[in-house]
Amino acid sequence: MKVGVLVEGGRVDRKFLEDVKRRSGEDPNLCYQCLKCTAGCPTAPFMDIRPNTILRMIQMGQKEAVLQSSAIWLCVSCETCGTRCPNEIDIGVLMDTLREMAVEEGVSAKEKNILLLHQAFIQSIRRGGRVHEATMLVDYKLKSKDFFTDLGPGIQLFFKGKIPLFPDLIKGRQELKRIFDRCQGRK
């Protein structure tokens, strides 16, 4: 839709709003900026753009700025926002959609390591049906090249037997593969 409104030089992309709505099943247009979501969000203080402003920017079609934000990566999907939203907008689901869109659009994630952790996690599940912490962590550390963060707690966990050496594989790995294939083919 051709829309004649400019927001600081960029044209408002109403298609973005419709895309987000279609993919997430949530309607960001219902937001009337009560700020209940941001008030209860445990990670909002660390976000570059607060959840309520993310919603506003979706309404305003500011696709690039939203997908480039750190906020969509810092969301831990605790669902406090969605539980409390008076307009029943599940913002956690919206954030998932935005992360998906960012990855698909090839936007380099503002919080690179969070994306890498997500990828390592999903890779681990893909391999054995369950997370195998040891390989997942090695995978993540190699990709992120960040070898020393949380090393101390990691060693403690290892000696307490919380990071087992051998993976615990599930039986239905064939079925799991089909689930992954179907999900990835869906796009």
Add this chain to the structure above:
Amino acid sequence: MKKGFQGIRVVKRLGVFICHCGVNIAGTVDVKSVAEKMSRVEDVAHSTDYIYMCSEPGQQIIREAIREKGLEGVVVACCSPSMHENTFRKAVRAEGMNPYLCEIANIREQCSWVHQKEKERATQKAAEIIAATLQKVRENEKLEAITVPVSRRVLVIGGGIAGMTAALDLAEGGYDVVLVERESSLGGHMVQLSRTFPDLNPALEAACERAQRVTSHPRVTLYCSSEIEEIKGYVGNFDLRIRRKATFVDGSRCNGCGACIEVCPVEFPSSFERGLRKRKAIDRRHASSVPNWPTIEGNHCLHFQDGSCDRCRASCAQGAIDFAQKDEGVEERVGAIVVATGYDLYPKEDLGEYGYGEIADVMDALAFERMLSKEGPTGGRILRPSDGRVPKEVVFIQCVASRDPDRYMPYCSRICCMYTAKHATLYKKQVPDGQAYIFYMDIRSDSKGYEEFLQKTIEEERLLYLRGRVARVYQENGKVKVLGTDTLTGKAVEVEADLVVLATALVPSPGVKDLAAKLRATADRFGFLTEAHIKLYPVESSTKGIYLAGCGQGPKDISDTVSQASATASKIQALLSTDKLVQDPLIAFVDEGICSGCGICVEVCPYEAREIDPRRGISNVHEALCQGCGACVAACPNFACELRNSRSDQILAIVDTFIP
């Protein structure tokens, strides 16, 4: 009623009744000792105390004492007279005592409550207050309430939805109504509107239906194209002179065929159509006007310019055109008045940065209503005035000249949030691929169903609400550029609009200040008429017998206007339910032997209750108008004015009791 002060027989046998008010008084004042002390005062035949004098047994104590001791005057020492003066005056009247020989000594608000830490001195003060009040009662006159005969006709000023509603309610209640409308037909602004919010029902039909009921009601006398010239008198008896302006069409002959309108060669922009269409020199306000006969605008008609044209008269088969018609004065007497003068929009000349009046595609909300109306200049289609194209990007700007104390009006115009949501909705229903932007400061949707309507429109019509005032509107490349900021993201916003609609402030109708002066009703600095009390007397003006309905009192929507209009009708039906009005007799009087007729009292009286009797050369008090304020008493250089039962000699005697 006695004229002047004829001297009084000093009231002898007095009774003192001291109320404990639970612990309110008795907790601070030693009521027993005060009662005992009062019993020793000269002329006091009975003095007692009781836990609650206002209770039924308490009142019985007073009544028994009057009966048994033959009391001639009573002082009740208790709370403020605004609480229970009436209660006790009714009680003594039941025993045959003149109620004005019962006075209240306020020993609660003015003594016990303010001296809780000084019990002894409070007790002494209570005794002094009671002694002073006893002194007043000794010299009180026996007074009777003043009765004034009333006219049971009612004047309604303004034939918009407020005036029509009040007139119909009163007429159906059995009262004769005189309805005066400045325009040539009824309906006010409501007949200009397309649909009402939040129901989206047609406004014109609803207003015309009510107008028809008004014109066909046998109890309503309708004067259209008329103005109030003069109002004299007071509640129950207002004398008016109404000027019926010459319209040069005899409505009783006109059959509404419209032939005259067709042949008229003169055209000029119609104010009803907000300049979007022209009208003829002989025309109706709109196609379905009630009454439906056209009127001639003398300033534009060629016949009155140079006598060159006679086409309308020639075309009229009914012989209804009468160029010789003159303005006519009508006199009426009414008992009460409803002022329903309505609103106007803030003048566009004063709105610099919005391009209003300079850019053709910037219009006000009433002009947009005319476009949406099926009777309007575009037959209900939304088209830009500049080139007649369907606008694809429409910007609505709220709070234009409202909520701006520095440059414009400080108040909220109350209806703009909702009608803008309605406008945007009706626009989207007509132009589904168009986009509506709404610049707003806050959204106020405080009545039944409004918030739901608003949220539904935002959800369904994909409106883009932008929070922030618009900085500038200007023209560039055939587009109207709107610059603003979305304060929710903090980003500057620029819209290339095809059409801009301004929600300008509501202001009172022109001429309301003059009318208020004629009515002796007060208006605020903007010209909205002021109610007697914002919470408790919201439809009464500060002048008795004058009631306020609709936007003349302050901006409001149709629902509130109709409620308020019905409230005035209900108040007036109660006021005029008897043939006589009863007035408090505690008013000014003149010692005719001293009055020199200087007329100072006439000037200072805020109620026009004083006038000089030219034959006798002295000043009279108009008993129905006097409110007992005492301004004349203070101003009289000869001490000829006094207030009944608050005479100077009484006041001085009271002062003497405090300063022995």
